[in-house]
Structures are given as structure tokens and as C-alpha cells.
Amino acid sequence: MSCDSVFYPLEQATSGVQGLHPYLPGKPVSELQRELGLSHIVKLASNENPLGPSDAVLNALQGACAELSRYPDGSCFELKQALSQFLDVLPTQLTVGNGSNDVLNLIARAFLAPDDEAVFSEYAFAVYPIATQAVGAKGVVAPAKQWGHDLTAMAEAITARTKVVFLANPNNPTGTQFDRVTFCAFMDKVPAHVIVVLDEAYGEYLAACDGDYPDGLTYLDTYANLIVCRTFSKAYGLAALRVGYAVSHPEVADVLNRVRSPFNVNSFAQAAAIAALNDQSYIEQTVKLNRAGLVQVIDALQQAGLDYIPSNANFVAVDFGVNAADIHQAFLREGVILRPLAPYNMPSFLRVSIGLEQENAVFIKALNSAAIRALQ
Ligand SMILES: *Cc1c(COP(=O)(O)O)cnc(C)c1O
Numbered sequence: 001m002s003c004d005s006v007f008y009p010l011e012q013a014t015s016g017v018q019g020l021h022p023y024l025p026g027k028p029v030s031e032l033q034r035e036l037g038l039s040h041i042v043k044l045a046s047n048e049n050p051l052g053p054s055d056a057v058l059n060a061l062q063g064a065c066a067e068l069s070r071y072p073d074g075s076c077f078e079l080k081q082a083l084s085q086f087l088d089v090l091p092t093q094l095t096v097g098n099g100s101n102d103v104l105n106l107i108a109r110a111f112l113a114p115d116d117e118a119v120f121s122e123y124a125f126a127v128y129p130i131a132t133q134a135v136g137a138k139g140v141v142a143p144a145k146q147w148g149h150d151l152t153a154m155a156e157a158i159t160a161r162t163k164v165v166f167l168a169n170p171n172n173p174t175g176t177q178f179d180r181v182t183f184c185a186f187m188d189k190v191p192a193h194v195i196v197v198l199d200e201a202y203g204e205y206l207a208a209c210d211g212d213y214p215d216g217l218t219y220l221d222t223y224a225n226l227i228v229c230r231t232f233s234k235a236y237g238l239a240a241l242r243v244g245y246a247v248s249h250p251e252v253a254d255v256l257n258r259v260r261s262p263f264n265v266n267s268f269a270q271a272a273a274i275a276a277l278n279d280q281s282y283i284e285q286t287v288k289l290n291r292a293g294l295v296q297v298i299d300a301l302q303q304a305g306l307d308y309i310p311s312n313a314n315f316v317a318v319d320f321g322v323n324a325a326d327i328h329q330a331f332l333r334e335g336v337i338l339r340p341l342a343p344y345n346m347p348s349f350l351r352v353s354i355g356l357e358q359e360n361a362v363f364i365k366a367l368n369s370a371a372i373r374a375l376q
Helices: 029-036 055-067 077-087 100-111 127-134 151-156 180-189 203-207 250-259 267-277 280-303 325-333 357-367
Strands: 094-097 117-121 138-142 162-168 195-199 226-231 244-247 315-319 349-353
Touching: 029 325, 055 267, 077 094, 077 267, 094 100, 094 250, 100 127, 100 162, 100 195, 100 226, 100 244, 100 250, 117 127, 117 151, 127 138, 138 151, 151 162, 151 180, 203 280, 280 315, 280 357, 325 349, 325 357
Parallel strands: 117 138, 117 162, 162 195, 195 226
Antiparallel strands: 094 244, 226 244, 315 349
16 A cells, blocks of 8 residues: 555444444553652542452462463363352353453354344443444443343343343443342343343452342353353452453353454463462452442442442442533542543443542542532
């Protein structure tokens, strides 16, 4: 191609890709440091575990260094053994991914052809439309009910073209959740050939509450079309390493394995995930810290007279009642990184992740600062 010939890459992209916007991650601490020269920054924008990595994980990573020049185990044998024991499922039911994001993409690539439809909810996790449209399929958005999944509306959105339904429980960014009866009533309505993805990225946090929620694993025997997705990125604190997994019927796992990139999970991620799984005291500490942090943050929101969506996860979506873009910027100037929800069509909301007690306190101090109060 000569330099003066005209080339419009976006026009060459598939129509599904043309209709996408890139996923907007939480702003990294280093970026805000560069931009504003702040020294004390609190990142409460990506639902990460504020405890940082455990010693058990750090030791496992050191051990993995010796094998750096080797390809990882492409079958994740040891990690699957560990997961199989921990979850009481067969290794053949497991698909491990480079983050559960990878697993969501595998599902889209394996089951969605152009012109097929995938159903997800309004305000659902942003990766579902990306995974769907990237393979040329059509995303069908079911209207939400009180910011959460309306499983009745989602069942009604299923057509003869629907191949996949994505559910997140709890959903990110809203924190909304559904109960067992609602889930089973939905599953009973879904045609047997439609894959239902139950994304339990925050399952460890739900499990620590008294609430009524469906533990996806207990339904795999009843519903052969169910895929449960979980991750080591959130409660397990391994976001940087990228490791997540699906649990499904072995024949579904076999299909996903056919489109998986070889060596999609690196050896550090595999070693760390095994160590993390064996360190359940870290999870106990994590969920305990989160419960206390949720109380701390929600008390402050109530005192400030702000609306928020109730959440058992490690984040809360806060409604500032006005377009929150300026409020988001004001928080950044206070050294607090939050997640704006304008990309989710929730422009008056900011999502705050639950951090350490002192990090939450920095958020609360900023929330009550004159600069931010003036913007509400
Ligand atoms: C964070 C998150 C994921 C997990 O992403 P990873 O790729 O495993 O880091 C999946 N689903 C939802 C709803 C999430 O919020």
C-alpha cells in the first residue's frame, strides 16, 4: 500500500466490531500519578482485592520462575485437579481461561455464529456485548428491573436465533442479584439447546452473606446447558495474573476446549491459582474485611443522603442524582479513583469498590469535601 492511498481500517472491520466501543478499565494509579502528580492515591475502581497477594501466592510465584523458559502446561492439569477437589466436580467439567474474560470469549466463539443472538440485560457487564459482537452475533438487550436482571424479560427476549444468554450474579456494575426460585423459573423456561452463562465473578462475596442466591454448581446436573464462570481476579486477589474458569457439562467443556488458544493460561497464573485455592483463610479474611467495608461505605452514603444500589459484592453503585462526570473528576483531584458508569447508560452513577478501612475513609472524606458536595 502506498502512503498516499486511502485506507479506513474501521470500515474494513466487521459491522459488529464497528458498533463497539473499547472496554474502559479503571484508571491505573500510575496514570493518575503522571497526570496530577499526586502522591497518595486510592484506587477503588476495579473491584480488586485490597489485601494484596498472600505470602502463599508470592512463594508459589517464586517457585514458578525456574520454569520461565518453558511453555506452561496447556492442559492446566494440576490446577484442574485442585479445582476439581475443591469444587467437587470432574476435571473434564473445567475450562481454564486467561481471566474469565477469556472464557466468555471462548463461549462466544464456540456457540455464536453471525446472525445468532445472545441475550443479556440492560446494565449488564460490558464484556457480554463485546464478546457477542466481536464474533458477528447480535446482542439482544433485555430491559432491567430496578437496575437488576429481569429474568422474566430475559426469557421473553429469547428467540429461535438465541444461542447464548449471559447472566451475572451479582451483576457488575450494579451489584444486583437474583434468588434461587427466580433462577430456576428462568432456567425451566430456557430451551435446552440455549447455553446459559452464569457469571459468578463475585460468588465468594455472596457465599459469605445469608442471602438467597443460586450457587451455579448445584444446578449443573439439572441443566446441561448451564456454564458457570468464576475468576481468581476478585476475591482471590490475582487480577494481574489473569486466570478464571468455567464449570460445565464435560461435553460443553470439550466444545470450549476446541477454540481455546494453546497455552492460554501462563505458568505463574496456574501456580498462583493453586496456592490461592489452598489458602482459604485469605478468602475468609477478604470477605470479612469486605462486610465491614460495605457497612462503613454505606453508612457514609446514607449520612450524605445519597442513593445507592444495595450490594453484597465488593462494590457499590452510587447515584449522585446529576451527571457525575464532574464529580468523578473532583474525586480524581482528591486522589480517589472511582469508576464512572456513563458507558453503562448510568451517567449519574459512580461505582466505588470496597477497599481497606483507611482507603474507604479517604473516599468518605472526599465524598464529604466541600468541593464534591458543591457539585451535587
Ligand atoms: C471482573 C469480572 C469478571 C472477571 O474478569 P477476569 O477476566 O476474570 O479478570 C467477569 N465477570 C464480571 C461480571 C466481572 O465483574
